[in-house]
Amino acid sequence: MTQREALDEGQGARSAVRDELLECLQSIALVHGHDVSADSLTAGLPLEQGRLTPGVFPRAASRAGLSARMAKSRLVQLNPALFPVVLLLEPGRACVLLALDLKARRARVIFPELGEAETEVDLDGLQSSYSGQAIYVRPRFRFDARGPEVTRQRGRHWFWGVIRENRRLYRDVIAGSVVINLFALGMPLFVLNVYDRVVPNHATETLWVLAVGVFIVLCFDLALRLMRGAFVDLAASRADVKLSSRLMSQVLGLRLSSRPTSTGSFASTLQSFESVRSFIGSATVVGVVDLPFVLLFATIIALIGPPLVIPVLVGIAFVLLYALAAQGKLHELSETTWRASAQRNATLIESISQLETLKSLRGESRVQGIWERASAFLSRTSAQLRMVSSSVSNVALWAQHSVSVAVVITGVYLIIEGELTQGGLIAAYLLSSRAMAPVSQAAALLAQYHQAATAMQSLDGLMELPVERGEAKSFIDRPVVRGELRFDHVTFRYPDEQREALRDVSLTLDAGEKVAVLGRVGCGKTTLHKLLLGLYDPSAGAVSLDGVDVHQFDPVQLRRHFGYVPQDVMLFHGSLRDNILAGSGSDAVDDESLLRAIRLSGLDALVDGHPDGIDLQVGERGQRLSGGQRQQVAIARALVHEPRILLLDEPTSAMDHSSEEALKARLKEVGQGKTILIVTHRTSLLSLVDRIVVIDAGTVMADGPRDQVIEALRKGQIGRAES
Known part of the structure; x- marks a missing residue:
């Protein structure tokens, strides 16, 4: 096969394809006084077939000192105060809308194939090719040295800024959790009424009414739990995509003078993002959201029988004190485990990349010794971390069962004295378990929190390293040079x-x-x-x-x-x-x-x-x-x-x-x-x-x-x- 045949078979005849979205961005940047080259806008971005996509457009716009936001709107409903705006046309094309004249049914646009020349077109014709999506692009205001700082200005955090973008989803999660925890009162109240009213009076009609009601509550509870989990996972997945992209962009943009000396340790730092990502998953968010409702359940128990809430409060205080006492050790062991894991990973990466050299020099024994010593130390440290972590979980579980036993014992004495009914005891028992569950879950998350906190600390250090293309950095455009x-x-x-x-x-x-x-x-x-x-x-x-x-x-x-x-x-x-x-x-x-x-x-x-x-x-x-x-x-x-x-x-x-x-x-x-x-x-x-x-x-x-x-x-x- 000749070179020409290989090329033709691999990709066929090609014709130059214009990147209309990129040219539209350059046109708008020029309108706002930002003359930027195509290289500056797209360098390092994930292009498709060498072209800018709507999803990547905001990242390219930020390099020109602009902010971009996608909007779905009819053409005549676009906000003229935000013009010029990029219109996404069918199929896969784009243009810049400068002005609309609704009375004359005309529009002033810039088509990329015509350069910077403005063209007046028929509004109905433009509407027929308009996809229904537009991108508003506006300049960002930047403070210079003349604008003194009243307070220290802090930029948007690379992690929490992305999490805040999904605050609407988390707002829905919190609203759903409120309703779910209110529904949790349904089962104890059902049992209380059955034992105190239905059984003594043989009121089977009331029993069925209560049963239908609690079944409806359980159905809504199931639906809300499924929706809450889906919302949390959706928010986590959205954040994961943006955070992963941000991390990789930071890595590729690092100045070589700031690059970590060990590739394996550097890779381990990036992999530690997995622990951060898992920590912001559904178990953590749900556990944190449910924690405030412990007070609600404790209040209901106190209304049923004031002495019954004492074991619950003692149990909560005991679990929290033990968890706080273990925090220092958990933090120390998490940091030690992370460092040992990074060092062992550095040995692994170096050995794999230099395997041929190792074999040639008969250096397997030395590397094997380093690996086994690191593995032994990591195994001991990890075992200690697991032991302390499991002790927190086990103590929380023990406290939960002990509280249930104490509630039953206290309730029996109250029944004997005529201050509590049998149904009230069972309802209080169910509510005590419901009150202790979020506390136990929060205590169990402590070890995972410290691992995530250690990983976040290392990632923060990575994100603070200087990059070649800073946000405030501007460059000259020299597409042609002499070569001096x-x-x-x-x-x-x-x-x-x-x-x-x-x-x-x-x-x-x-x-x-x-x-x-x-x-x-x-x-x-x-x-x-x-x-x-x-x-x-x-x-x-x-x-x-x-x-x-x-x-x-x-x-x-x-x-x-x-x-x-x-x-x-x-x-x-x-x-x-x-x-x-x-x-x-x-x-x-x-x-x-x-x-x-x-x-x-x-x-x-x-x-x-x-x-x-x-x-x-x-x-x-x-x-x-x-x-x-x-x-x-x-x-x-x-x-x-x-x-x-x-x-x-x-x-x-x-x-x-x-x-x-x-x-x-x-x-x-x-x-x-x-x-x-x-x-x-x-x-x-x-x-x-x-x-x-x-x-x-x-x-x-x-x-x-x-x-x-x-x-x-x-x-x-x-x-x-x-x-």
């Missing part, structure tokens, strides 16, 4: 490192210049690439592209200008096509560009010679490909968007001589007019460049024409930097 690069007295130190990776480095690469960076291992060559890509911030100095500091660019737009081949190539699970087109929707690259990138990288031999062609699965981390083939995929990925600048870090380190020579010839072809910065130890690649920079210990030791620097190196005229 500049390091102006740049000093940089990696996080938690004592030694500086770069020290007062000043370099300038003119647009279209080809430069190689040479130096010993760990001298800071790769760091130059990472700073250019905006992955890290220099400790001092500035890195600029076309004279503009790289941090003024939107991170996605900045990296679009670079074709980057890293030293350690990591591929994603999926096909060759998926990995070459990583970072963009498949509709953003036409077949000719994809074929050209495959040819230039040298992947054409693999694609043409394999039955699956470009749909060949590469496996996790590209383990089904050789090191040289992974580098070819990385090169194709760097070239497919035809960037203005190429950053190549040891691009041929895993290739044989013939593959390297073929790649050099192709790079000479593709490099015409492009700025190229090559980091290499191979002298064979120096024929691609006109200039060489030598770095040692983070300091520039030599910078000049290729032949002169090579000659100086050969003669030993270039020394080493002082450490």
Whole structure:
């Protein structure tokens, strides 16, 4: 199968599809004075076929300083005070409504295919294609430095803010719980009347009336319980989707300088969200909502027989005091368990990712020992946590039964003294169990609460880490660049490192210049690439592209200008096509560009010679490909968007001589007019460049024409930097 056949079979002929919803958002943002690029609005969002969806629209709008809200309304009922508004048309199209003239039956709109030009259309014609859904988009007011804070302004919490969005559902849950707890009085009152009135008087007609009434109450109670559970689960599922998306967005947007050092521990922190999610489930919410009704049941018991409420109050106080006494230990054990679990998970992730290396070095014994020691400690700690937690639950259950026994004993003496009826005793017994149940349930939730609180604390720490694209950050729009690069007295130190990776480095690469960076291992060559890509911030100095500091660019737009081949190539699970087109929707690259990138990288031999062609699965981390083939995929990925600048870090380190020579010839072809910065130890690649920079210990030791620097190196005229 040839490359062309593989492409045609995999996706067929494609035509450019406009993202009308995105263009409508840009039009409205421009109306409100916010000129934002498409990259800034959609970077990192889950697009469908490369296009914005109504569900994701509010998240994109927030990046332009706007708020968006979906509304279902007839066209003529839309609020003119909130214009312009985005109209969702049939099928899958959109436009911007600017104004309505109901008398003339005309509307002023902006259709994305016509650019920013306003068009006047017939209102009836627009109504026929209108889907009935519109999106109101309004600018958010932002305080600047001139607006002093009267009180400390706190942003919306990432977790509780989402929970508050479902307050209407929780309001219905509370209303349903009130009625359910009132219905709970039905059964004790039924028993009381049967024993006190029906049985002594043999009033069977009254019995059936009471039975029908209590059966109706039980039916309504069942319906309300089912509805309450459904509402709680619906609210939890809605929150789960938004919170999971928010967490993943935070992870992907983190600055690399703030990234946790351990991947496994970091993954464990994210997984701890499961304990938070389960805690806000139905059992917790229902238990908390039912707790205040303990006072209602205690009051009813007191009305039946005042002495009967004393055991109930004593039992409630005893359970609460024991639960409070156990809180400190539960909190300590929850934190210890979480830390031990995170550490063990870090060992697991590291071992799996380095399994081949472990086997090659015969390091299984060391890792097995670390795993077993961590597992033993975690097992002991978890057992202690379970013991304390179960003791709270068991003491609460014991107290509930003891209270029931005490109520029966007290009731018998009251009956003997004629102060209580038999029906009243049974009703009080049932109500005492109903009063103690929420208290027991709340006590049992304490351990789960501490686990959720520990997880929430770690997640709060994650959500407070700085991200590349802050809400108040604005970027310039530079869709086209010349390719001039500049390091102006740049000093940089990696996080938690004592030694500086770069020290007062000043370099300038003119647009279209080809430069190689040479130096010993760990001298800071790769760091130059990472700073250019905006992955890290220099400790001092500035890195600029076309004279503009790289941090003024939107991170996605900045990296679009670079074709980057890293030293350690990591591929994603999926096909060759998926990995070459990583970072963009498949509709953003036409077949000719994809074929050209495959040819230039040298992947054409693999694609043409394999039955699956470009749909060949590469496996996790590209383990089904050789090191040289992974580098070819990385090169194709760097070239497919035809960037203005190429950053190549040891691009041929895993290739044989013939593959390297073929790649050099192709790079000479593709490099015409492009700025190229090559980091290499191979002298064979120096024929691609006109200039060489030598770095040692983070300091520039030599910078000049290729032949002169090579000659100086050969003669030993270039020394080493002082450490």
